[in-house]
Amino acid sequence: MIKEKGSLAVVGTGIRTVGQLNGDTIARLKTASKVFYLVADIVGEQVIKQIQPAAESLGRFYRLGGARKEAYDAMVERVLSAVRDGHRTCFAAYGHPGVFAFPTHEAVRRARAEGYDAIMLPAISAEDCLFADLGVDPANPGCVSHEATRFVLYRKPIDPTSALVLWQVGSFGDPTYQPQRNRGRWIHLLVERLLEHYSPSHEVTLYEAAIFINCPARIERIPLGALVDAELSPATTLYVPPALRDELDDETCGALSIRSEHLKR
């Protein structure tokens, strides 16, 4: 018998799986011959298991205190082994599978490099939930997203006229796997960097989107200066609203014949 050529579909469950799992993703899960998943909660796991009882968790590659990068490499290798074995492989991750996610992108890159068909489907990310829950429109006045540790390590430029979304504040400065809530050991370094552009009283939001129906999101507004003592979790995203108003460039406005009263403020 000729072995079928393997393929890979990387999909996302959304943040609140019940309600946010979309039709495309369900179809991919149903039609796969091998399903892997990396989700953050028990309901997400149960929903996947209902669709594919033999689905395999990749969470077992995490080791408490072990390097996250090592776990990701092992996950990618496990997924690729199924593709090479000829499976119609589906890799489901929570949120959007391509947003602040290494193993999903790496699995697609590796599968394609080895000559297999590989696609990624979009889904609802934590930032999508944040825009809805906090009433933030990234178009106005603009919004920048960074992984919190990279943001400080690479001294990414700060634009206080735009909103700033910082991901993975709960594991700031720590490349190891730590699933529990904590008071960030190194978080003062992030606060110091932000204080170069924002005042200690600037209000920031600790945000955790609801992952279950009828459970509230965590929307905790605190002064920036209090972030050093805040309780953080692996699901905490930090929202920093703009501190300054945009300055209109009158010359460009004139050249484009745009009247300032027609612009949204």
Ligand SMILES: C[S@@+](CC[C@H](N)C(=O)[O-])C[C@H]1O[C@@H](n2cnc3c(N)ncnc32)[C@H](O)[C@@H]1O
């Ligand atoms: C490895 S990234 C995964 C993001 C995911 N792929 C997505 O689409 O949202 C983990 C980070 O996402 C953010 N995150 C995950 N779950 C969240 C939630 N329920 N609410 C807010 N942010 C969340 C946090 O910043 C967390 O540190």
